[in-house]
Amino acid sequence: MSLVLSEEQELIQQAASEFLKEQTPITHLREMRDSEDPVGFSKALWKEMAELGWAGIPFSEDVGGAGLGLAELGVIVEECGRTLSPYPFLSSVVLAGGAIALGGSEAQKQEILTGLCKGETLLALAFQETGRFSPWAIGTKAEKAGDGFRISGEKLFVLDGHVADHLVVAARTSGSSGEENGITLFLVDPSTQGCTVTRSSMIDSRNAARVALSDVTVTSSAVLGEVDRGAEILNAVFDRATAILSAEMVGIISEVFERTVTYLKEREQFGVRIGTFQALKHRAAEMFCEVELAQAVVLDALRALDEDRPHASRVVSAAKARCSDAASLITCEGLQMHGGIGMTDEEDIGLFLKRAKTAELSFGDAAFHRDRFARLTGF
Amino acid sequence: MPDASLEAFRSELVEWLEANCPASLRPGATSTKEDRDSWQQVYIERGYTMPTWPREYGGGGLSKDEARVLSHEMGRFANWVPVASFFGTSMLGPVLLEFGNEEQKKEHLPKIVSCEIQWCQGYSEPGAGSDLASLQTRAVRDGDKYIINGSKIWTTGANNADWIFCLTRTDPDAAKHDGISFILFDLRQPGVTISPIQLISGASEFCQVFFQDVKAEARNLVGTLNGGWTIAKRLLQHERAMLSGGTGGGGERPQAKKGPVPAPTSALAEAARAHLGEKQGQLADYPLRDRIAQNEMDALCFGLTLKRSGEQAKAGQGPGPATSMFKLYASELNKRRSEILMSVRGAAALGWSGDEFTPLDIMETRGWLRSKGNSIEGGTSEVQLNVIAKRVLGLPD
Ligand SMILES: Cc1cc2nc3c(=O)[nH]c(=O)nc-3n(C[C@H](O)[C@H](O)[C@H](O)COP(=O)(O)OP(=O)(O)OC[C@H]3O[C@@H](n4cnc5c(N)ncnc54)[C@H](O)[C@@H]3O)c2cc1C
Ligand SMILES: Cc1cc2nc3c(=O)[nH]c(=O)nc-3n(C[C@H](O)[C@H](O)[C@H](O)COP(=O)(O)OP(=O)(O)OC[C@H]3O[C@@H](n4cnc5c(N)ncnc54)[C@H](O)[C@@H]3O)c2cc1C
Numbered sequence: 134m135s136l137v138l139s140e141e142q143e144l145i146q147q148a149a150s151e152f153l154k155e156q157t158p159i160t161h162l163r164e165m166r167d168s169e170d171p172v173g174f175s176k177a178l179w180k181e182m183a184e185l186g187w188a189g190i191p192f193s194e195d196v197g198g199a200g201l202g203l204a205e206l207g208v209i210v211e212e213c214g215r216t217l218s219p220y221p222f223l224s225s226v227v228l229a230g231g232a233i234a235l236g237g238s239e240a241q242k243q244e245i246l247t248g249l250c251k252g253e254t255l256l257a258l259a260f261q262e263t264g265r266f267s268p269w270a271i272g273t274k275a276e277k278a279g280d281g282f283r284i285s286g287e288k289l290f291v292l293d294g295h296v297a298d299h300l301v302v303a304a305r306t307s308g309s310s311g312e313e314n315g316i317t318l319f320l321v322d323p324s325t326q327g328c329t330v331t332r333s334s335m336i337d338s339r340n341a342a343r344v345a346l347s348d349v350t351v352t353s354s355a356v357l358g359e360v361d362r363g364a365e366i367l368n369a370v371f372d373r374a375t376a377i378l379s380a381e382m383v384g385i386i387s388e389v390f391e392r393t394v395t396y397l398k399e400r401e402q403f404g405v406r407i408g409t410f411q412a413l414k415h416r417a418a419e420m421f422c423e424v425e426l427a428q429a430v431v432l433d434a435l436r437a438l439d440e441d442r443p444h445a446s447r448v449v450s451a452a453k454a455r456c457s458d459a460a461s462l463i464t465c466e467g468l469q470m471h472g473g474i475g476m477t478d479e480e481d482i483g484l485f486l487k488r489a490k491t492a493e494l495s496f497g498d499a500a501f502h503r504d505r506f507a508r509l510t511g512f
Numbered sequence: 513m514p515d516a517s518l519e520a521f522r523s524e525l526v527e528w529l530e531a532n533c534p535a536s537l538r539p540g541a542t543s544t545k546e547d548r549d550s551w552q553q554v555y556i557e558r559g560y561t562m563p564t565w566p567r568e569y570g571g572g573g574l575s576k577d578e579a580r581v582l583s584h585e586m587g588r589f590a591n592w593v594p595v596a597s598f599f600g601t602s603m604l605g606p607v608l609l610e611f612g613n614e615e616q617k618k619e620h621l622p623k624i625v626s627c628e629i630q631w632c633q634g635y636s637e638p639g640a641g642s643d644l645a646s647l648q649t650r651a652v653r654d655g656d657k658y659i660i661n662g663s664k665i666w667t668t669g670a671n672n673a674d675w676i677f678c679l680t681r682t683d684p685d686a687a688k689h690d691g692i693s694f695i696l697f698d699l700r701q702p703g704v705t706i707s708p709i710q711l712i713s714g715a716s717e718f719c720q721v722f723f724q725d726v727k728a729e730a731r732n733l734v735g736t737l738n739g740g741w742t743i744a745k746r747l748l749q750h751e752r753a754m755l756s757g758g759t760g761g762g763g764e765r766p767q768a769k770k771g772p773v774p775a776p777t778s779a780l781a782e783a784a785r786a787h788l789g790e791k792q793g794q795l796a797d798y799p800l801r802d803r804i805a806q807n808e809m810d811a812l813c814f815g816l817t818l819k820r821s822g823e824q825a826k827a828g829q830g831p832g833p834a835t836s837m838f839k840l841y842a843s844e845l846n847k848r849r850s851e852i853l854m855s856v857r858g859a860a861a862l863g864w865s866g867d868e869f870t871p872l873d874i875m876e877t878r879g880w881l882r883s884k885g886n887s888i889e890g891g892t893s894e895v896q897l898n899v900i901a902k903r904v905l906g907l908p909d
Contacts, residue, residue, distance in 0.1 A: 136820035394905050408907040411898070417907065418900035422837050429816040443773040451809040503805040510808065512781035512795050 136432045142208050148185065149212040156181075157218040159481050165219060166338040172296050173340045174219045183252025188226055192234055196242050197250035202439035203373060207380035207431070214384020217488055219339050221256075223381075224293035225249060227374045229256030229301045232318060236358030236366040241320065245299055257297035259288035259321075259344045260367065266497045268371060269313050269364065273346065275304035281352040282306075284319060285327075287345050290495075294342030295332035297323060302346065306361050313364045318357040325349050337488040372446055375453045375496045376434045382456035382492050383424075383431050386463045389485045390424050393417065393467040400472075407470075416466055423459040430455050447509040454502035460489040515577070522581050529589045537590045552594040552627075561594055562601055562625045565609070570622030599631040599669070600624035602754040604677050604696075607747045611694075611735045620696070632699070633751075634664040634678035634721065635744070641666075642895050644679070645688045645741065649723065651680035651695055653730065658682075658695060660726040668889075670706050670719035673699055677747075678728075683738050694740035697728035713881035714864075751890045753831040756838035757818060780804050780849065784856045803852050810845055817841075833903035840896040843886035850883040 138146065156178055165173055182188060190206045192198025199205075210222050230249050233241055233256075248254030263270045273286025284304050294300065300321045308315025323330050327349040330342050358366050394417060397408030407413055434452035437445035464486040468475040475482045497505070532554050534547040555561065558572060563579040565571020574582060586593050595601075605624050608617055623629040640647040649662025660680060670676070676699050683691030699706070705722040735743050781795065781804050788797045795801040821834060853876055854861040861877055863869030869877075887893040901907045 135823050136816065137823045394907070397907060406908050409909060414901035414905075414907050415894070415897040417905055418837075418840075418897040421900055421905060422841055425821075425834075425837065426810075426813040426817050426841075429820040430813040432820065433816045444776055447776060448812070451812050454806075454809055455813050500802065503802055503809065506809055507781070507794070507801055507805040510776050510778050510781065510805075512778060512785065512801065512804065 136429060136436075138208065142205055145205055146208045146212065149187075149209040150215075152182070152185070153212050153216045153218050157216055157220070159217050159484060162217045162219055162338060162484065166334075173293075173334070173338070174221070179220055180252035182220060183250065187222075188252050189250030191226065192230070192246050192250055196246040198246070203376060203435045204432070204439050207377060207435045210377050211380045211384035211387075214381040214488075215388040217337075217385075217484055221293045223374060223377060224258070225254075225256040225297075227377050228258035228292065228370060229297070229299070231370045231373050232258060232301045232357060232366050233320075235369055236318060236363075241357065245320075248298075254298050255293065255296050256299050256301065257291050257294040257342070258301045258303075258370070259291045259294060260303040261290045262286070262288060264289075266495065266501060267311075268367060269316065270310050271303055271305050271316055272310045273302070273304040275306050275317055275319065278350055281350055281355065282317075282319065284321070284346045284349045284351065287343065289343055290335075290341040291330075291344050293340050294323075294330050294344055295340055297330075299323075300328075300330075300344065301357060302344070303363055303367065304346075308361075315361050316363040316367070317360045318363040318366060319351055320355045320357055321346075321349060321351060325351070335491055337484070337491040339488075339491070371496060372449050373438060375502075376431070376438055376449050378492055378496055379427075379431045379434065379449075379452040379456040382460045382489065383427050385485055385489050385492070386424055386427060386456070386460050389463050389467040389482065389489075390420055392482065393420075393463075393470050396471055413470060416470075420463050420466060423462060427452075427456050427459045444509065447506055450497075450502040450506040450509065453497060454499040454506065457493040457499040457502070460493055464489040518577055518581060521578050522585065525582060525585055526589075529585060533590050537592050539588075539591050541591070543592050548592060548594075551590075551592070555594045556626045559625060561627065562605065565605065565621065565625065569609075569617050570625035594627070597624075597627065597630050597669075598754060599633055599673075599677075600629065603633065603747050603750050604631050606750050607694075607743055608734065610746065611743050615731065616696075616734060629675055630669070630673045632667050632670045632673035632676050634667055634676045636666045637663060638665050638720075642892055644744070645692065647679055647681060647692070649678070649680050650684070651682050651693060651728065653682075656730045658728045658730060658733070660695070660697070660723045660728060662723055664721045664723075666709070666889075667706075667719045667721050668717050670699065670721050671708055675699060676721070677734075679740055679744055682740075686738060689741045691738050692740040692744065693737055694734045694743045695728045696732040696734065697726065701726060703727075711882065712884070713878040715878070715882070748891060749831045749833075749835050752835040752839035752896075755886075755890045756835065756842035778804065778808050780807060780852060780856075783853060787856050787858065787860070800852070800855060803855075807845070807849050807852055810848075814841055814845060833899055836891075836896040836899040837904070839890060840887075840893050840900070843893060846886050847883050850880040854880050 186199050187209055189198035190201045191203060194200045206222065206226070213220060213222065226249070230246060233245055245254060245256070249256060260268070260271065262272060273284065273288065275282040275284045284302060286304060288302065300323050302319045302321045303316055304319060305315055306317040321328060327347040329345040332340060332342050335341050397413055397417060398406060400407045430448065430452045434448045437448045468482050468486055471480060471482050474480050534551055535541060536543045536547045537551055559565065559567060559570055560572050560582065563572035563574040563582050564576060567573035601624055605621060608620060635644060637647050637649060649660065649664065651658040651660045664678065675696060677694065677696050680693055680695050681691050682693040685691070703724040703726040706719050708716040709718040709720060710716045711718060784795050784800060784804060788795055788800065790796055795804070818838060857873065857876065860869065860873050863873050863877060865874065902909070
């Protein structure tokens with residue numbers, strides 16, 4: 134597939150750009166943050182986005198989805214990056230929704246994904262237990278108990294976990310922490326006895342919850358996919374999430390870069406516009422290259438996954454490493470070039486810096502993905 | 513989407529290759545000089561060294577898609593593909609096609625295609641490198657000729673060239689960009705002195721060229737008198753596109769759906785494995801492994817960026833200022849790669865001559881030194897950054 138947007142994708146992009154700029158400009162995130170909104174985003178707006186078909190993009194038509202791909206979802210999420218729209222594409226659609234689409238039974242899909250596509254059901258994936266992304270470091274245990282399982286353990290950084298109607302929980306049915314085998318995915322209703330969800334917010338004003346599971350019992354119909362083989366689903370889900378998060382980062386860096394270039398053209402010091410200083414010009418030109426490279430590799434990563442291309446994971450890692458480095462460079466340089474004003478809460482640049490850092494450290498930072506890329510290339 | 517006319521072209525081409533490509537040039541065979549010469553002859557007659565140039569100027573008259581098919585089939589068929597010298601094909605040719613008059617195209621283009629004339633580039637002067645437009649070499653009209661005096665420097669391959677495309681000052685009183693003309697002339701004439709300059713890599717591909725009352729036919733002025741700067745800039749865009757690995761291609765090859773797909777490899781990592789060994793199946797030196805992964809990823813991302821820009825430019829316009837970005841990135845990437853290779857090879861990287869070092873060692877060492885020129889030739893990296901800032905980002909002067 135080519136690396137330029139198709140006509141359909143361009144239409145999606147236009148619609149997303151207009152809707153998000155209108156409905157959720159950066160002031161929207163600020164309002165949610167400053168009012169300590171208990172959800173962190175507007176459920177009504179999410180429903181509207183779902184009605185536009187966005188929540189169902191990657192799901193099949195029989196559950197109410199649009200049957201499109203990550204390439205199309207990426208277009209929307211990139212626009213979300215530009216406006217820092219705090220909507221649950223990653224948490225509900227790609228992570229938990231993706232796990233259900235990939236591993237769920239027909240009944241599970243019908244029951245949950247239909248509501249997700251309508252914007253009525255919110256989901257979250259509870260897998261992480263350590264600070265650094267280390268996908269198989271799972272100690273949470275699920276033991277056989279009667280007809281079902283009893284789950285105990287603690288999960289961190291569960292994106293949008295505090296408002297999820299269903300949690301997908303990764304727990305160990307065999308093996309020990311660090312092993313890829315022996316992980317099973319469960320659908321857990323957060324109101325089940327023993328399940329405590331505590332909201333916390335991250336530097337980017339988004340939600341990540343701590344989920345404590347203390348002897349939470351579920352029936353065997355709560356198993357998603359096969360027992361002990363959850364990692365197969367998670368591997369695919371992480372690749373998809375990593376690529377989509379990279380698309381969001383492309384939106385962030387493009388926006389920050391454009392804002393910075395505009396500032397260089399406007400701000401005057403020493404009687405001239407600061408964009409005349411070569412020390413700043415050259416750095417801006419270098420950032421331009423970084424943006425271009427990030428855009429190209431992310432487009433290819435999304436397409437590689439959609440086409441189920443062999444070695445797609447390798448491109449995904451290249452995309453995430455590239456975006457992590459580029460996002461760090463461009464947000465830091467952007468802030469620096471805004472001078473003192475960049476340090477203020479009033480100026481948006483700092484919000485981008487915070488969101489970029491969250492994205493950079495999620496699902497593996499640049500070093501993690503260079504290591505993975507090397508392994509996937511055989512060295 | 514197999515396009516019917518393209519498939520017809522392909523099968524005709526394959527038939528032609530079957531009939532004409534000598535057996536000694538097929539993969540696995542060892543070619544002979546006679547076969548190469550005769551193959552080159554047939555190849556040139558078809559215009560295939562410059563497949564997309566029009567037939568009336570000696571080219572192959574193929575569409576871009578057909579040219580892709582040609583290059584693909586040639587890759588499968590022959591282990592040796594004739595190429596014309598790049599100064600003619602990648603720089604002068606495109607500029608003549610755009611700015612030359614009919615007579616100039618008819619005279620010069622076929623000889624580029626046939627590799628009959630070797631060209632060199634007379635741009636830089638001792639006092640005019642980055643600030644190219646401050647050049648001083650003079651051309652003065654005298655009847656149907658221009659008389660040229662001055663000197664050019666860093667002229668790659670001048671000692672093996674037949675002709676030069678040369679920037680000259682034809683109006684010393686005009687503003688510096690407004691008095692320049694683009695003139696072609698024969699280097700093999702009295703008054704031309706060529707002295708090679710040795711590079712740090714030991715090779716001598718560079719020359720300083722002196723002109724004393726050298727003559728150019730007036731009909732070999734390209735474009736308008738004093739209007740050479742526009743042509744000069746366009747040629748530089750072509751040069752940058754060429755130096756950065758072209759304006760298309762790159763990235764991962766589209767994969768066929770069926771059949772096993774070979775695992776990706778890395779030549780850099782292979783070299784490192786040979787020198788450093790492995791620990792638990794991974795390169796033993798962790799920091800170097802990280803640098804290699806970074807370089808490989810950068811190369812992948814860069815290839816995809818070239819591919820993307822090629823697809824965006826399919827509309828058909830020539831290269832634009834973004835080629836500065838490609839020139840910049842390709843140079844810096846290649847230099848980093850050479851630095852990594854040096855680290856990987858350790859002391860073996862330090863050989864200059866002698867039996868202790870393999871010919872490959874010495875070639876790579878000299879390649880490292882040569883790579884330093886990547887960010888200087890065709891305009892320095894700093895100058896590319898200036899071009900991006902000004903022409904792409906629109907930052908003020
Ligand atoms: C945390 C903090 C505490 C501060 N405390 C104080 C205080 O107590 N008292 C006080 O008076 N001030 C204080 N300041 C202000 C500080 O001194 C200014 O922010 C600083 O001098 C930069 O000026 P500016 O913000 O106007 O940026 P600008 O001058 O507008 O600079 C914008 C960008 O352009 C770059 N730039 C500007 N000129 C050039 C040039 N010639 N060449 C290359 N690049 C250039 C800058 O480096 C910067 O990246 C503080 C600032 C901060 C962030
Ligand atoms: C391998 C190789 C092959 C070449 N082949 C040819 C050829 O075939 N024909 C030909 O005509 N020329 C050729 N050149 C010459 C090449 O184009 C020039 O070397 C180049 O343009 C730089 O000019 P200079 O060497 O005079 O350096 P200078 O212009 O003197 O530059 C010195 C340093 O100052 C920096 N600098 C200069 N101006 C600025 C600015 N405005 N802002 C910031 N930094 C600046 C430069 O980037 C550089 O780092 C070749 C060069 C090399 C290395």
